Amino acid sequence: MTGLRLTLALAVLTPASLIVAIMVGAVSLPATEVLGSLIGIGDDGRTALIVEAIRLPRALLTGLVGALLAICGAAMQGLFRNPLADPSLIGVTAGASVGASLMIVFGGTLAGLGGLSLISLGAFAGGAGAVALVYRLATGSGGTSVATMLLAGIAIAALAGSAGGLLEFHASNEMLRRISLWRMGGLEGANWARVGIVGVIAAIVLVALPRQAGALNALLLGESEARHLGIPVNAVKRRLILLTAAGVGVSVAVAGAITFVGLVVPHIVRMLIGPDHRWLLPASALAGAILLLWADILARTLVAPTELPVGLLTALLGAPFFISLLRRRHEYGMA
Amino acid sequence: MTLSIRNLHLTINGRRLLDDISLAVAPGEVLGVIGPNGAGKTSLIHAVIGDLAPHHGEIRFGNRRLADWPDRERACAAALLPQFSTLGFPFSVREVVRLGRGPHGTGRRIDEVIVDEACAATDIAHLRQRPYTHLSGGEKQRVQLARVLTQIWRAEDAPSRLLLLDEPVAALDIGHQQLVTQQVRRFADQGVAVIMVQHDISLAARCADRLIALRDGRHIAEGRPADVVTEPVLRRLFDTDARVIAHPDTGTPVVLHG
Numbered sequence: 001m002t003g004l005r006l007t008l009a010l011a012v013l014t015p016a017s018l019i020v021a022i023m024v025g026a027v028s029l030p031a032t033e034v035l036g037s038l039i040g041i042g043d044d045g046r047t048a049l050i051v052e053a054i055r056l057p058r059a060l061l062t063g064l065v066g067a068l069l070a071i072c073g074a075a076m077q078g079l080f081r082n083p084l085a086d087p088s089l090i091g092v093t094a095g096a097s098v099g100a101s102l103m104i105v106f107g108g109t110l111a112g113l114g115g116l117s118l119i120s121l122g123a124f125a126g127g128a129g130a131v132a133l134v135y136r137l138a139t140g141s142g143g144t145s146v147a148t149m150l151l152a153g154i155a156i157a158a159l160a161g162s163a164g165g166l167l168e169f170h171a172s173n174e175m176l177r178r179i180s181l182w183r184m185g186g187l188e189g190a191n192w193a194r195v196g197i198v199g200v201i202a203a204i205v206l207v208a209l210p211r212q213a214g215a216l217n218a219l220l221l222g223e224s225e226a227r228h229l230g231i232p233v234n235a236v237k238r239r240l241i242l243l244t245a246a247g248v249g250v251s252v253a254v255a256g257a258i259t260f261v262g263l264v265v266p267h268i269v270r271m272l273i274g275p276d277h278r279w280l281l282p283a284s285a286l287a288g289a290i291l292l293l294w295a296d297i298l299a300r301t302l303v304a305p306t307e308l309p310v311g312l313l314t315a316l317l318g319a320p321f322f323i324s325l326l327r328r329r330h331e332y333g334m335a
Numbered sequence: 336m337t338l339s340i341r342n343l344h345l346t347i348n349g350r351r352l353l354d355d356i357s358l359a360v361a362p363g364e365v366l367g368v369i370g371p372n373g374a375g376k377t378s379l380i381h382a383v384i385g386d387l388a389p390h391h392g393e394i395r396f397g398n399r400r401l402a403d404w405p406d407r408e409r410a411c412a413a414a415l416l417p418q419f420s421t422l423g424f425p426f427s428v429r430e431v432v433r434l435g436r437g438p439h440g441t442g443r444r445i446d447e448v449i450v451d452e453a454c455a456a457t458d459i460a461h462l463r464q465r466p467y468t469h470l471s472g473g474e475k476q477r478v479q480l481a482r483v484l485t486q487i488w489r490a491e492d493a494p495s496r497l498l499l500l501d502e503p504v505a506a507l508d509i510g511h512q513q514l515v516t517q518q519v520r521r522f523a524d525q526g527v528a529v530i531m532v533q534h535d536i537s538l539a540a541r542c543a544d545r546l547i548a549l550r551d552g553r554h555i556a557e558g559r560p561a562d563v564v565t566e567p568v569l570r571r572l573f574d575t576d577a578r579v580i581a582h583p584d585t586g587t588p589v590v591l592h593g
Contacts, residue, residue: 081421081423081424083424214437217426217430217434217437218434218437220422220424221421221431221434222420222421222422224386224417225417225420227385227386227406228384228410228413228415228486229410229434229435229437229486230406230407230408230409230410230437230438232406274425274426274430275425275426276426
């Protein structure tokens with residue numbers, strides 16, 4: 001399959017998935033009414049209310065978070081030249097988890113800020129702090145060492161893991177349940193304020209990362225090879241890490257730790273169209289949005305009226321598809 | 336433009352890799368670098384391209400220090416074939432070779448023609464659609480060479496060109512060794528200055544205009560192949576006895592050992 005064809009197909013499927021996500025729920029809405037109220041010609045006030053206040057912000061947030069996680073995963077796999085890399089590798093998820101747990105355990109009754117809960121703010125701060133630490137550890141006079149970064153990420157994640165464990169030890173049963181639900185990820189907190197915040201970051205990341213596609217392609221050859229091709233390698237690394245930290249940090253802050261999307265979506269796309277980042281990055285973003293939209297649809301409907309954590313379903317949906325591709329990996333040029 | 340290196344000292348982590356090396360390579364000239372393992376051959380060409388910052392000394396290409404060239408401009412003029420390649424992602428051969436055009440911005444139409452020419456020159460045209468990860472070691476080496484040649488393919492893309500090769504034929508059969516040395520000569524004939532690190536001394540003697548012999552980062556001998564490849568120099572370089580005879584057809588020195 002060519003990159004162009006897959007990207008076009010995904011570009012059609014994404015809005016379709018978005019509309020299905022708005023149709024499905026406790027009250028199912030027919031497609032015509034959804035479309036009508038989206039373009040503002042709906043005459044049914046109840047439908048318009050459900051769409052505008054509940055379903056549309058949630059669907060948009062879901063799509064944006066899925067796109068951010070997947071495109072950041074693709075960028076990290078390119079930067080680390082390792083198809084097993086995922087955005088959590090630079091410490092952002094582990095740090096966010098500690099930040100969120102801290103707020104759950106000690107935050108008490110403090111209020112949030114600008115539509116974001118205290119937990120979200122804690123998660124974002126924790127994620128940003130962890131990335132900054134990992135980056136500092138791996139950066140010396142000769143630039144940033146990707147190999148050291150990998151190890152520093154593992155060390156910081158281990159440290160964050162035990163800090164999280166200590167917090168859990170200290171937490172009450174109710175807090176424990178909130179912490180573990182946060183870890184599974186969920187989009188039930190969607191509102192327009194969150195869509196706005198994530199939308200701004202997503203607009204930046206989704207435009208800026210594809211501009212690094214040529215540099216990422218050269219980086220796959222090796223860092224010095226990329227430098228020989230005229231790529232300012234250290235500046236590119238800094239840009240990629242900053243964009244990923246922002247993209248994943250804000251995703252984790254609003255939706256908790258959603259695993260799998262950042263690791264496997266770019267992998268699946270690469271198997272289908274090859275490693276050329278000029279197509280890999282946009283196609284991964286679209287595929288990530290679609291996967292998370294469908295996972296969230298299932299999360300809301302499988303055991304309605306209760307909701308499942310969406311993080312449980314991303315793997316449930318994506319893993320079988322990924323396994324089927326793995327069995328045919330030789331066709332895609334993998335060893 | 337001539338590449339000139341003056342009094343180059345290179346120390347990394349307290350280890351002295353190059354000790355007072357001076358040399359010059361004129362346009363159209365092929366300089367072969369020989370010496371035992373760890374002599375500083377690879378360090379020399381990586382210092383030239385700017386990967387390793389010299390502790391002391393100066394590397395100029397034309398009248399400017401190479402370190403002062405902007406990244407893109409340097410990439411259009413100078414290319415380096417590394418000893419090993421670690422590309423583990425399944426780009427097609429064509430995509431790998433095309434990466435060499437990255438710095439240029441000459442447009443897709445011109446680039447595609449150059450990629451095809453470079454693939455033909457290195458005998459990988461039949462592999463163009465294959466994933467790089469499926470190739471044999473020698474095929475991979477030729478693909479990397481095609482990529483590097485693509486980077487400095489046309490004289491009009493840079494005021495002057497420099498080609499640095501780290502063991503370009505190490506994994507190749509003798510037929511392809513011949514092909515690659517012919518291509519190196521063809522580039523030199525167009526005015527490219529070439530530095531080629533080479534383990535096979537007979538091969539280096541055959542395709543280089545001049546040889547420089549290094550040991551422990553020091554300059555041991557330099558000059559025409561027949562003057563450098565002699566039994567006393569080889570003994571100083573490798574601590575082993577080797578016989579040198581003249582090639583029956585070309586007269587260049589051939590090393591017999593073992």
